[in-house]
Amino acid sequence: xxxxxxxxxxxxxxxxxxxxxxxxxxxxxxxxxxxxxxxxxxxxxxxxxxxxxxxxxxxxxxxxxxxxxxxxxxxxxxxxxxxxxxxxxxxxxxxxxxxxxxxxxxxxxxxxxxxxxxxxxxx
Numbered sequence: 001x002x003x004x005x006x007x008x009x010x011x012x013x014x015x016x017x018x019x020x021x022x023x024x025x026x027x028x029x030x031x032x033x034x035x036x037x038x039x040x041x042x043x044x045x046x047x048x049x050x051x052x053x054x055x056x057x058x059x060x061x062x063x064x065x066x067x068x069x070x071x072x073x074x075x076x077x078x079x080x081x082x083x084x085x086x087x088x089x090x091x092x093x094x095x096x097x098x099x100x101x102x103x104x105x106x107x108x109x110x111x112x113x114x115x116x117x118x119x120x121x122x123x
Contacts, residue, residue, distance in 0.1 A: 002026045002112040004096050009117030017084045020117055022096030024077040033102045034072055034079040035110055038092035038119075045095070047105035049081060059103045064090075086121045094119050 008020040022034065035050040049060045049070040058070050069082040079096055094117050097110035104110070 004114035006114045006117040009119045011120045014123045019082045022079040032098040035097045036081045037095045040092040088121050091121050
């Protein structure tokens, strides 16, 4: 079993930055790709970014490309999402996920999910 716990969410002003983290515990010996998704009130969960096990490959949603950066530190079993130039439309609960499929934007490809962390961008 694999557990994921996000942290680092909060309230930030438009144009500001925030870095959220995701610690993976449990059966961490697997080679998992990591993904970040988000869900705003009244909307479906959407893909944000994903990173391969090695960290050498990444993929982003068009809406965050150039503003967000996904990274990971396998020695710490932690994945990160650095968010810059935040906009009100970035307000959502951010979820990290782990799965065996590499660089997939599809939520169903990820077997393990965290509980989410709220990010609110105020204008």
